[in-house]
Amino acid sequence: MRFTPASPAPPVPRAGTGQLADRSLVPPCQAACPLYQDIREYVDLVAQGRILEALRVIRSGNPFPSICAYVCSHPCEDQCRRAQVDNAVAIRALKRFAVEFGGDRLVQTEAETIHSERVAIVGSGPAGMACAYYLRKLGYPVTIFEAHPEVGGMLRGGVPQYRLPRAVLDAEVERLTRMGVEIRTNTRVVSLDLLFQLGYRAIFVTVGAQQSRRLGVPGEDLPGVVDAITFLREVNLGLKPSLGDRVVVIGGGNVAMDAARTALRLGSREVHVVCLEKREEMPGSAEDVEAAVEEGVALNCGWGPGAISGDSHVTGVQCIRCVSVFDADGRFSPTYDESTTTHLSCDTLITAIGQVPQVPEDFRLRTGRGSTIQVDPVTLATNRPGVFAGGDAVSGPATAVRALAQGRLAAHRIDDYLQHRYPKPRDPGPRLEGDLEPRTVEVIRRTGRMEPPVLAPEARRKGFEPVEAVYDWEAAVSEARRCLRCGMGAEILFQDKCAACLTCLRVCPYHVPRLDEAGNVRIPPEQCQACGVCVGECPARAIALRKPHDRRQVDEELEHALNAAAEAKVRPLILGFCCQYGLFGTHSLAGVWRRARAGVWIVPVLCAAKVEAEHLLKAFELGGEAVFVAGCGEQCARENTDLWLRQRVERVRKTLAQVGVEPGRLQAFVLAGGAENLAVELDRFVERVGGLYLAEVMRREAGR
Amino acid sequence: MIIAEQKPLDEMARMLAPYSRVLIVGCGTCMTVCGAGGEREVSYLHHALRVARARAGGEPRIFLEHTLKRQCDLEFLDLLKDRVAEVDAVLSLGCGVGVQAIAEHFPDLPVLPGVNTSFVGMADEWGVWDERCAACGDCRLADTGGICPITRCTKGMLNGPCAGTKNGKCEASPEMDCGWVLIYRRLETLNQLEKMRRYYPPRNFRTIPRPRRITSRAGGPGETDGPQPA
Ligand SMILES: Cc1cc2nc3c(=O)[nH]c(=O)nc-3n(C[C@H](O)[C@H](O)[C@H](O)COP(=O)(O)OP(=O)(O)OC[C@H]3O[C@@H](n4cnc5c(N)ncnc54)[C@H](O)[C@@H]3O)c2cc1C
Ligand code: SF4
Numbered sequence: 039m040r041f042t043p044a045s046p047a048p049p050v051p052r053a054g055t056g057q058l059a060d061r062s063l064v065p066p067c068q069a070a071c072p073l074y075q076d077i078r079e080y081v082d083l084v085a086q087g088r089i090l091e092a093l094r095v096i097r098s099g100n101p102f103p104s105i106c107a108y109v110c111s112h113p114c115e116d117q118c119r120r121a122q123v124d125n126a127v128a129i130r131a132l133k134r135f136a137v138e139f140g141g142d143r144l145v146q147t148e149a150e151t152i153h154s155e156r157v158a159i160v161g162s163g164p165a166g167m168a169c170a171y172y173l174r175k176l177g178y179p180v181t182i183f184e185a186h187p188e189v190g191g192m193l194r195g196g197v198p199q200y201r202l203p204r205a206v207l208d209a210e211v212e213r214l215t216r217m218g219v220e221i222r223t224n225t226r227v228v229s230l231d232l233l234f235q236l237g238y239r240a241i242f243v244t245v246g247a248q249q250s251r252r253l254g255v256p257g258e259d260l261p262g263v264v265d266a267i268t269f270l271r272e273v274n275l276g277l278k279p280s281l282g283d284r285v286v287v288i289g290g291g292n293v294a295m296d297a298a299r300t301a302l303r304l305g306s307r308e309v310h311v312v313c314l315e316k317r318e319e320m321p322g323s324a325e326d327v328e329a330a331v332e333e334g335v336a337l338n339c340g341w342g343p344g345a346i347s348g349d350s351h352v353t354g355v356q357c358i359r360c361v362s363v364f365d366a367d368g369r370f371s372p373t374y375d376e377s378t379t380t381h382l383s384c385d386t387l388i389t390a391i392g393q394v395p396q397v398p399e400d401f402r403l404r405t406g407r408g409s410t411i412q413v414d415p416v417t418l419a420t421n422r423p424g425v426f427a428g429g430d431a432v433s434g435p436a437t438a439v440r441a442l443a444q445g446r447l448a449a450h451r452i453d454d455y456l457q458h459r460y461p462k463p464r465d466p467g468p469r470l471e472g473d474l475e476p477r478t479v480e481v482i483r484r485t486g487r488m489e490p491p492v493l494a495p496e497a498r499r500k501g502f503e504p505v506e507a508v509y510d511w512e513a514a515v516s517e518a519r520r521c522l523r524c525g526m527g528a529e530i531l532f533q534d535k536c537a538a539c540l541t542c543l544r545v546c547p548y549h550v551p552r553l554d555e556a557g558n559v560r561i562p563p564e565q566c567q568a569c570g571v572c573v574g575e576c577p578a579r580a581i582a583l584r585k586p587h588d589r590r591q592v593d594e595e596l597e598h599a600l601n602a603a604a605e606a607k608v609r610p611l612i613l614g615f616c617c618q619y620g621l622f623g624t625h626s627l628a629g630v631w632r633r634a635r636a637g638v639w640i641v642p643v644l645c646a647a648k649v650e651a652e653h654l655l656k657a658f659e660l661g662g663e664a665v666f667v668a669g670c671g672e673q674c675a676r677e678n679t680d681l682w683l684r685q686r687v688e689r690v691r692k693t694l695a696q697v698g699v700e701p702g703r704l705q706a707f708v709l710a711g712g713a714e715n716l717a718v719e720l721d722r723f724v725e726r727v728g729g730l731y732l733a734e735v736m737r738r739e740a741g742r
Numbered sequence: 743m744i745i746a747e748q749k750p751l752d753e754m755a756r757m758l759a760p761y762s763r764v765l766i767v768g769c770g771t772c773m774t775v776c777g778a779g780g781e782r783e784v785s786y787l788h789h790a791l792r793v794a795r796a797r798a799g800g801e802p803r804i805f806l807e808h809t810l811k812r813q814c815d816l817e818f819l820d821l822l823k824d825r826v827a828e829v830d831a832v833l834s835l836g837c838g839v840g841v842q843a844i845a846e847h848f849p850d851l852p853v854l855p856g857v858n859t860s861f862v863g864m865a866d867e868w869g870v871w872d873e874r875c876a877a878c879g880d881c882r883l884a885d886t887g888g889i890c891p892i893t894r895c896t897k898g899m900l901n902g903p904c905a906g907t908k909n910g911k912c913e914a915s916p917e918m919d920c921g922w923v924l925i926y927r928r929l930e931t932l933n934q935l936e937k938m939r940r941y942y943p944p945r946n947f948r949t950i951p952r953p954r955r956i957t958s959r960a961g962g963p964g965e966t967d968g969p970q971p972a
Binding site for chain 1 (some may be wrong): 750751755771775781790
């Protein structure tokens with residue numbers, strides 16, 4: 039018995055019919071990601087326990103997610119609005135969980151050659167690797183030229199192994215080769231003309247910023263003074279330079295932290311970091327600096343290096359008090375108090391005050407400040423036709439994710455160039471802007487950020503074991519549920535239907551909807567928590583969630599369940615609307631799942647509050663002999679959802695009674711006091727329904 | 743605003759029994775606001791009637807749904823023209839005015855009321871409605887501190903309170919505020935307690951001629967000096 043409308047009236051797109059376009063706003067995390075990853079989406083999928091799909095979303099916007107999962111500088115987390123409630127969502131750690139539990143290692147990437155134009159990439163760092171990946175996907179033959187014997191640029195030679203296990207990098211390189219990328223190591227490119235002569239039609243220059251800056255103080259060339267890039271490279275290639283007991287690292291950035299922590303791991307007893315900045319101004323990320331301190335690195339903040347002492351080998355360094363680092367305009371311009379000095383003695387001195395690109399003269403590329411290559415920011419084209427550039431060589435030392443993004447951009451612009459197309463600017467759509475109001479923040483449940491487990495500091499110093507472990511399932515899901523789903527919230531989609539009844543103002547647990555000056559109802563998107571309560575209550579059905587998959591799913595899933603049930607022919611037909619988060623994410627509703635195998639048909643929904651009274655009736659109408667809704671109750675990430683669930687169930691029960699259906703055939707199950715209780719209650723319900731069904735059959739038989 | 747309540751389903755089912763094709767019409771104004779007959783209720787009722795039908799067995803009935811911005815203006819009802827051509831009856835979730843407007847506009851079409859139109863009132867909180875005005879046609883709120891004695895006093899007394907008031911509550915129900923105590927308190931706040939001393943002569947509601955009509959334009963209908971609709 040299916041509803042077929044009598045007249046072929048054109049379907050009116052109305053809330054809840056799934057004909058709605060995605061109108062969600064770009065959340066701040068995504069806007070901050072150079073790769074523009076759909077973070078909100080994959081975090082939500084993790085929360086639902088749909089890890090494979092989460093990985094698919096990640097992979098669709100990131101060529102090497104496993105790399106980012108370990109080392110990404112996560113600019114997304116800096117913008118996360120959850121920090122306005124408690125702390126940012128641990129996005130990078132969640133990505134790590136998704137790639138490991140989702141089996142990123144096993145993903146096969148295919149590529150077919152459909153173009154004849156060959157492209158050369160100079161440098162095999164993340165920018166070059168990403169460009170090669172996407173050019174292969176676009177169908178071009180690609181060759182990477184790498185000066186060093188190993189592939190990966192700074193990820194191979196710079197980043198220490200305790201932060202990025204080399205097996206992860208190797209797997210990505212392997213994948214590139216399998217996609218058909220030709221990689222020529224030990225091949226330093228000295229002239230681009232030569233590449234053009236070899237038949238390459240376009241060139242992407244990504245030589246990185248690998249040349250350490252010099253301190254410019256006396257004694258810098260003494261034996262025992264080494265720059266961080268050279269030092270880390272040696273260690274990363276398996277050498278064990280002997281540093282002596284005392285090491286001083288000059289610099290306060292991430293590279294300095296890596297150098298200091300590496301020195302500790304090589305057995306140096308005392309490692310000092312000397313930097314101009316005050317502790318809170320240090321350019322290194324707070325995480326890295328803290329990890330270094332935990333491991334025993336001593337920070338000497340507010341000091342600048344003076345002369346390096348020693349005759350045949352370094353013995354120490356003079357340090358001068360740094361009064362201020364930046365001038366009034368925020369430019370780097372340190373001033374010193376020459377009268378306050380100190381001396382640090384050491385056996386090795388490592389400099390880590392930044393790197394600059396080293397672009398061969400013969401490339402004839404125009405360079406600008408800090409020897410970086412000048413490009414058109416939209417096309418990445420250099421002054422030479424057919425030559426594009428990106429990564430650290432263009433930006434100066436930056437981050438892996440930026441390099442990946444530039445590699446991807448270059449691939450598309452090179453494609454445009456080779457196909458004589460005008461580059462199409464991407465329109466990412468409107469962004470979500472604005473902070474949470476205190477009155478919204480007040481209602482949001484506090485659930486502090488959960489960090490993934492790390493090795494104890496003493497254990498870390500013993501070698502190059504990865505410091506950070508991956509979340510377990512439970513931790514990942516709880517962390518993912520903290521996402522506020524910014525920009526997905528409710529909107530009055532059908533303004534013409536809104537009767538300004540103020541129902542939304544009255545039902546919203548977060549006090550979001552309000553009247554504007556003109557007396558119109560507004561739902562400020564930057565406050566809405568996308569709980570969906572108003573959507574299910576609006577009497578005019580004028581409100582919809584901006585991301586409609588949340589709602590469409592209920593109807594579609596109901597249909598799925600009914601089809602499956604029809605095939606199985608098991609009676610009585612019991613339909614259970616069940617929260618997807620609780621079912622597959624937290625597993626707290628797992629009792630429902632166990633019953634499911636015994637003849638209950640599950641309709642997974644994204645929160646029980648999205649099940650509307652009409653859905654419940656529809657389940658009966660389409661043949662359900664009993665229906666229940668199971669929600670996470672106190673475990674729900676949103677407010678009051680169980681209240682609305684009960685309210686709607688109560689209403690439908692009254693209606694059922696009026697049409698002669700036992701109200702007991704509909705029940706709400708809300709998690710309270712553990713999953714065990716729920717399973718018992720559910721068993722009772724199923725038993726009772728079975729009894730009702732049997733009685734009915736007997737009555738019918740008797741009546742014949 | 744007009745407040746109504748949906749009729750019990752069994753009553754509706756009985757009314758609908760003779761018809762096999764029914765158009766359920768919602769109203770986008772008062773009935774949406776009071777939750778008795780907006781688009782959501784139309785759809786809910788539709789599903790409920792189908793469940794009822796499935797339960798009772800017999801021929802499936804065909805229902806169509808449509809919600810108008812307002813049922814109490816004939817121009818809006820024109821929008822139903824094609825739809826009513828396909829049905830045997832209309833179930834209106836509009837107030838009594840809407841039902842009658844449909845009846846007037848479609849003379850051959852049976853129209854059934856889906857709600858009990860109850861009073862003129864306002865929301866107390868989500869889903870709770872209170873009567874406020876009896877539409878008596880002779881407003882005395884200026885004398886009673888803006889509180890209507892006809893609707894707020896159980897007995898509708900014009901000169902209260904009566905002896906049945908106790909601790910500010912009405913003798914009819916200890917939960918109900920005594921309307922006249924409310925009036926007294928409010929007049930006290932307004933410094934107008936002298937208004938309590940006045941006597942208001944009883945009103946004879948039987949003298950109100952029905953149906954009432956109000957003409958707001960200059961010159962009554964049929965007279966020529968006012969603006970005439972095209
Ligand atoms: C110690 C250290 C730690 C870091 N940690 C992080 C981190 O945790 N997170 C993060 O996001 N970023 C980190 N970075 C920064 C990140 O590694 C770089 O931003 C990124 O690698 C830049 O990529 P790229 O492809 O532009 O250049 P690179 O990675 O520098 O690669 C350039 C490649 O070009 C090759 N090359 C140069 N000249 C030639 C030539 N003439 N011919 C052929 N090949 C040539 C080089 O050998 C090199 O392999 C770190 C950097 C360092 C140094
Ligand atoms: S009820 Fe929920 S979905 Fe609606 S405005 Fe409030 S927070 Fe947003």
